[in-house]
Amino acid sequence: MKTIHIIIFGIGKVGSTLINQINQSRNRLKQHQGISLKIPVIANSRLVFFRDETVSNSWETDFEAFSVPYKIEDVINYVKTKNYENLVVVDTTASQDFVKNYLPLIQSGFHLVSANKIANTLHFDFYKNLRQNLTKYNKHFHYETNVGAGLPVIEIVNNLLNSGDKIYKIRGVFSGSMSYIFNTFSNTDELFSKVLSKASSLGFTEPDAREDLSGADVARKLLILGRELGLTSELDQVKIESLLPKQLNGKTTLHQFNSRVKELDQPFLKLKSSLPDNKVLRYVGELDVLTEVLEVKLISEERQSVLGQLKGSDSVFEIYTEAYAESPLVIQGAGAGLVVTARGLLSDIIKLSNKLC
Ligand SMILES: NC(=O)c1ccc[n+]([C@@H]2O[C@H](COP(=O)([O-])OP(=O)(O)OC[C@H]3O[C@@H](n4cnc5c(N)ncnc54)[C@H](OP(=O)(O)O)[C@@H]3O)[C@@H](O)[C@H]2O)c1
The missing domain is CATH 3.40.50.720 (NAD(P)-binding Rossmann-like Domain)
Known part of the structure; x- marks a missing residue:
């Protein structure tokens, strides 16, 4: 034993x-x-x-x-x-x-x-x-x-590298909490602040939800994968589109942020209303190994696409390699939760x- x-x-x-x-x-x-x-x-x-x-x-x-x-x-x-x-x-x-x-x-x-x-x-x-x-x-x-x-992303990336495959790009919804937030927000009439609070009580968000909304959490995941692939990038080199409005951009305390979180409701409602019916909002990470560009951004995606069809707190990672060039290797499943x-x-x-x- x-x-x-x-x-x-x-x-x-x-x-x-x-x-x-x-x-x-x-x-x-x-x-x-x-x-x-x-x-x-x-x-x-x-x-x-x-x-x-x-x-x-x-x-x-x-x-x-x-x-x-x-x-x-x-x-x-x-x-x-x-x-x-x-x-x-x-x-x-x-x-x-x-x-x-x-x-x-x-x-x-x-x-x-x-x-x-x-x-x-x-x-x-x-x-x-x-x-x-x-x-x-x-x-x-x-x-x-x-x-x-719990998804075996790092293990699969290393298996691909060890087998001699070349990874060119990794793209997806990296954050289970942000996935839950936008999947729920896109498909219900609930206010953004309500959805955020649910995500937090389900244990999906970081202890400080600003870590998720600022894009910092996705940026960290991108950087971790980038470094597995041999990049020597730094966190401040990741291009981030933060979802925190200027007035709540980290200069507030966590308590102040939590008490003013309803200020997010109007801007997100406006954004959702501006989309055609066949599009949904998705907060994605993209890592281009050749250009060494790591990017976190909010995009509108076809409802029927791999990213657009996500449910619950599922994350999805599309890995494009020499072997998986036409059709990427896809890892999908619950990407957050205790x-x-x-x-x-x-x-x-x-x-x-x-x-x-
Ligand atoms: N939730 C998810 O789906 C998920 C997924 C992947 C990774 N994670 C990661 O899991 C970690 C824990 O998340 P959580 O939601 O469990 O956080 P949490 O509920 O806030 O718990 C954090 C714990 O860490 C303790 N702690 C803080 N600073 C410490 C220190 N210097 N030395 C020793 N203990 C310390 C806290 O103690 P006090 O109570 O005394 O402050 C508390 O017990 C985070 O790094 C998060 O990113 C979470």
Whole structure:
């Protein structure tokens, strides 16, 4: 039996769902894969909870009762004193601060699995240094959920590259939350603010929905894919058409934004009314490998097209390659949501576990 010790940072919507999925899958994984998953440490931004063996189904009440303030060194030292083998840190925060811990964690013997897109979209020097450290310390980093939540987009892109195929272009609706918002807004009479609030309560949007509406979230996904393809672009080189009106363009606090979100209703209603019946609005990402242009934009698309027919929170990625030149390889399915994202993280943990002795 192989034992994997998982340390989870971020016990919000995605992190909580992951802990519950691990607890539910534990016996099946032991029986069918010979892998024992233990979660001896869970933490939010201020507090940590240590449990010698693994957190149980009562982890939420245990966390409330027994968690203590911490610094990252406390977690590293705790794990060292326990002599745990096969250490995997799972980052289910959306935090730029937490990413600063990646290098010390790798150097202290931890592998990484991350839902947080920040590390892969910081300056290219950091990106390169992170990979050099992973090689030097023989550690693995899995981040499939950075693009398309549980969809195997990064894996398929790498399979194509490893097979010697040349990828020319990737185009699609990259964001499950923006897909849900425009699919619902285009097909109902609901106000834009109402649809946005539903997307947020379903767990589709980023913790701060301005990250979705500003195009920053799609831009990060484009950049992550671009870098998989060997581009050395930076986030500020992605051309973005933001959907945030000037008066709400990031100078507002999140609280102010949430209380003024109805200001989005009129402009989007006007835009929708201006479209012919056979067209719908879609917020798309486009990555041209040859010109190195990465672009996020709002377009009107034929209702009957692949992008126009999207439903629910589905994302779609059209990958144009030398082999798939005429008809692109298409990956489509739920591109946001807590259950699929947590499943994607668990799948990354299993893939990583299979690489360990
Ligand atoms: N929802 C989706 O469909 C989806 C899909 C793919 C990827 N993701 C990614 O999943 C991540 C989590 O999203 P979420 O919706 O679960 O967020 P969330 O509900 O806001 O939870 C974030 C968690 O991270 C913790 N945290 C923040 N800063 C931290 C730090 N410096 N150190 C340790 N913990 C910290 C928060 O603790 P406090 O409560 O103390 O602040 C909270 O427990 C994000 O990166 C998101 O982009 C989500």
